Amino acid sequence: MHLVFASSLVPCGAPESGFDIANHAVVGALRRAGVKVTHFGFKWPGVELADPDNTVCLGEIDPKTDTASTKQKLLWLAKAIANGTTFSSAKLKVMDDQALRAAYEKIENVDGVVLNGVPLAGAFEKTLTAKPFIFIAHNVEHISAQANAKAASSVIEKLMFQREAKHLEKLEKRLAKKAQFVLTFADEDRAPLGVDGDERSLCLPLVTPKTESYKDGRIKAFDIGMIGTWTWAPNRIGLEWMLQEVMPHLPDGITIAIAGKLPKGFPRRDKRVQFLGRVLNAKDFLRQCRVIALTSREGTGVQLKTIETFEMGLPAVATHSSIRAIANLPSNVRVADTGKEFARTLADHVLDVRTNVIGDIDGSTFRSSQIERMDEILQTALNKMSGK
Structure with a gap:
């Protein structure tokens, strides 16, 4: 079987973002199933393709909103309104539909398509849905847009997100209805897409890229660690909750390190917190922390940093939102949802790690179970797409 993996961005370099890591896991599972995969989409400017022999690149593009100029944002919005599309698809x-269709039709012996998210599918829906397809919903994007609208800091921003949510909901439900099968990364995401029955959709477990195993003991420089792209609204909501609702209830002697890109002008509000910015190696950073705080409050899909933490066998405290899509919780993970309860659980967990009451566990069992289930579910999706 030969499938086109249609995505806004094709793989470039080692997978780093949650989007890249999820794509890497899905394509790996497809290839384990014997599928030939051809990547189809745009690439980041000035970077090399990770899989050039199996990629049809449509050109270079930088779709990041947070670093775009006001002029560029207005141009994207105007294009979205003119074409009746989402902001992300605009x-x-x-390129026009004819040019994309010409690039697509050059790929030989295509049996079907994997629509990886909504942006590219929304921009060129007619071409990309002409053959049987599997729709992968990384998140329920219209729910994320609704949450962004609630958290918007201006009336204009609120109206933009409300418009985006309206168009995204129609697009997501339309793609889910037309697809031969839908894969989500959280069970809770299936119902909002209108495909909550197992005959139409399933939740796909994920893993992160395999790295070296650590045999030496780790040097714990920080009590609590957090890592993420904090410019993304759902992540920022979790960070703000940590700083505003959890921090006031933590003992003074606990140290906290936060890695990852922050929004411009983000205030440094507590001397106990060290903001490290982007770190060179996420796993090396996590290994320096006694306990990982997983603070998701909003959003859909799966939290890749949760999976990474569990694969490494690190102690953690998580909200229920952070462990959505996780069937088997590791023994050294605790769950709490209110600020006061989360702070108390964190403090207790840090003390237990400091005194060796609890420590790291072997995360390979968690990873193996994820891969086994992933392969089973993906085979079900492939069978549905091929009419078996």
């Missing part, structure tokens, strides 16, 4: 309308 960013990819840098």
Whole structure:
């Protein structure tokens, strides 16, 4: 079987973002199932393709909103309104439908398509849904847009997110209805897409890229660690909750390190917190922390940093939102949802790690179970797409 993996961005370099890591896991599972995969989409400017022999690149594009100029954002919005598309799809309308169709039709012996998220599919829906397809919903994007609208800091921003949510909901439900099968990364995401029955959709477990195993003991420089792209609204909501609702209840002697890109002008509000910015190696950073705080409050899909933490066998405290899509919780993970309860659980967990009451566990069992289930579910999706 030969499938086109249609995505806004094709793989470039080692997978780093949650989007890249999820794509890497899905494509790996497809290839384990014997599928030939051809990547199809745009690439980041000035970077090398990770899999050039199996990639059809449509050109270079930088779709990041947070670093775009006001002029560029207005151009994207105007294009979205003119084309009746989402803001995210408008960013990819840098070529016309005929040019994209010509690039697509050059790929030989295609049996079907994997629509990886909604942006590219929304921009070129007619071409990309002409053959049987599997729709992968990384998140329920219209729910995320609704949450962003609630958290918007201006009336204009609120109206933009409300418009995006309206268009995204129609697009997501339309793609889910037309697809031969839908894969989500959390069970809770299936119902909002209108495909909550197992005959139409399933939740796909994920893993992170395999790295070296650590045999030496780790040097714990920080009591609590957090890592993420904090410019993304759902992540920022979790960070703000940690700083505003959890921190006031933590003992003074506990140290906290936060790695990852922050929004411009983000205030440094507590001397106990060290903001490290982007770190060179996420796993090396996590290994320096006694306990990982997983603080998701909003959003859909799966939290890749949760999976990474569990694969490494690190002690953690998580909200229920952070462990959505996780069937088997590791023994050294605790769950709490209110600020006061989360702070108390964190403090207790840090003390237990400091005194060796609890420590790291072997995360390979968690990873193996994820891979086994992933392969089973993906085979079900492939069978549905091929009419078996």
